[in-house]
Amino acid sequence: MEHRVADLSLAPSGRGKIEWAHREMKVLSLLERRYRESRPFQGITVAACLHLEAKTACLLLALKELGAVVAAAGSNPLSTQDDVCAALAEGGVHVYSRHGMTGKEYTENLRFVVDHHPTVLIDDGCDLVALLHAEYRQLLPSILGGSEETTTGVKRLRAMADEGCLAFPMIAVNDAYSKYLFDNRYGTGQSVMDGIMRTTNLLVAGKTFVVVGYGWCGKGVARRASGLGARVVVVEVDPHRALEAHMDGYRVMDMAGAAAVGDFFVTVTGNRDVIRGDHFPFMKDGAVLANAGHFDVEISIPDLRAQAETVRRDKANIETFEMKDGRRLHLLAEGRLVNLAAGDGHPVEIMDLSFASQLLAALHVKEGNLPKGLHPLPESLDREVALLALEAWGLKLERLTVGQERYMKEWRE
Numbered sequence: 001m002e003h004r005v006a007d008l009s010l011a012p013s014g015r016g017k018i019e020w021a022h023r024e025m026k027v028l029s030l031l032e033r034r035y036r037e038s039r040p041f042q043g044i045t046v047a048a049c050l051h052l053e054a055k056t057a058c059l060l061l062a063l064k065e066l067g068a069v070v071a072a073a074g075s076n077p078l079s080t081q082d083d084v085c086a087a088l089a090e091g092g093v094h095v096y097s098r099h100g101m102t103g104k105e106y107t108e109n110l111r112f113v114v115d116h117h118p119t120v121l122i123d124d125g126c127d128l129v130a131l132l133h134a135e136y137r138q139l140l141p142s143i144l145g146g147s148e149e150t151t152t153g154v155k156r157l158r159a160m161a162d163e164g165c166l167a168f169p170m171i172a173v174n175d176a177y178s179k180y181l182f183d184n185r186y187g188t189g190q191s192v193m194d195g196i197m198r199t200t201n202l203l204v205a206g207k208t209f210v211v212v213g214y215g216w217c218g219k220g221v222a223r224r225a226s227g228l229g230a231r232v233v234v235v236e237v238d239p240h241r242a243l244e245a246h247m248d249g250y251r252v253m254d255m256a257g258a259a260a261v262g263d264f265f266v267t268v269t270g271n272r273d274v275i276r277g278d279h280f281p282f283m284k285d286g287a288v289l290a291n292a293g294h295f296d297v298e299i300s301i302p303d304l305r306a307q308a309e310t311v312r313r314d315k316a317n318i319e320t321f322e323m324k325d326g327r328r329l330h331l332l333a334e335g336r337l338v339n340l341a342a343g344d345g346h347p348v349e350i351m352d353l354s355f356a357s358q359l360l361a362a363l364h365v366k367e368g369n370l371p372k373g374l375h376p377l378p379e380s381l382d383r384e385v386a387l388l389a390l391e392a393w394g395l396k397l398e399r400l401t402v403g404q405e406r407y408m409k410e411w412r413e
């Protein structure tokens, strides 16, 4: 099968979105220009499991332009944009996804991608890599390696590497400076607030905004919520991060305490059941619950359902759970990534950096010299992305003088 999309006639709308994004993906464009002649991905089949929206489409089309055969599945049923998929299919990418696909379709789509016998992988959440290891072991030797986009995916890859079962090299793009300092912090910060605000149309100023998890994504969300005038409460299990949140000016509480005071709740932990049956009974009438972690397990929806008298949907992406005592709790985007399921994901310039790193990681992997296991993005490539972004955005870097270079290596002076 060449593609499996909802409706090919949506392609013009998808193309428009892709063109809009591409205009501001200046780092990716620089790389496209650099490699257009040499087509370094000739002979390579790239399999991707990514959020299929316009910025991702720019990466996939760039890989195709540089010589690759590209097969892609959506990494989340609600982040797939059908018009973008239609445009990708028309643009020659083998794309398998549909907005709102069932769990069964999700796995089938990954299988269609695997049927292309990939040599290089780009994963977001590690589902593609996990499926290959679980059910396609005969294909593992022909895979040169791949790269992973997100914190949760890297966590899963680390578990595989620790068990000694990761059969090829994977680059943790998420852990590169040019990724997490910008994408996880500023990307998540802006896109999560955008998703919540465009969905609810509610005021943030003056409200209590609970951020559960103070990693780079949580820091970004807390900062943007605070900037919009919210009182921010941070819930964190790590003592250093909890102290950091305290000194960043936020109130630090445990989840039981935060449950009773929050107007908005956002989970960004990468763990499961962080807001659960223990907490719902103490929440205020009208509380809004959203998740920004990779999987829809951070808010226990089974517990929420079990405690609710009725569930209704008043507005797209909002389910209202009316509790037995009459309180209403509002869950956004079915507990899936609110920024992608109820928005368009991270801003264009942010994904430009992340996907430039992905392209350079794919080039590095396709050279084929890496041992199996989990690897960082090489420092030289990480630095190159930042340098290209400075160049693309017209920002000048200061340079060390010869005397300063010498001084930095000196211990006698």
Ligand code: ADE
Binding pocket: 050, 051, 053, 055, 056, 124, 149, 150, 187, 339, 340, 344, 345, 346, 351
């Ligand atoms: N757009 C495409 N991939 C994304 C991601 N991993 N996070 C946010 N926005 C995205």
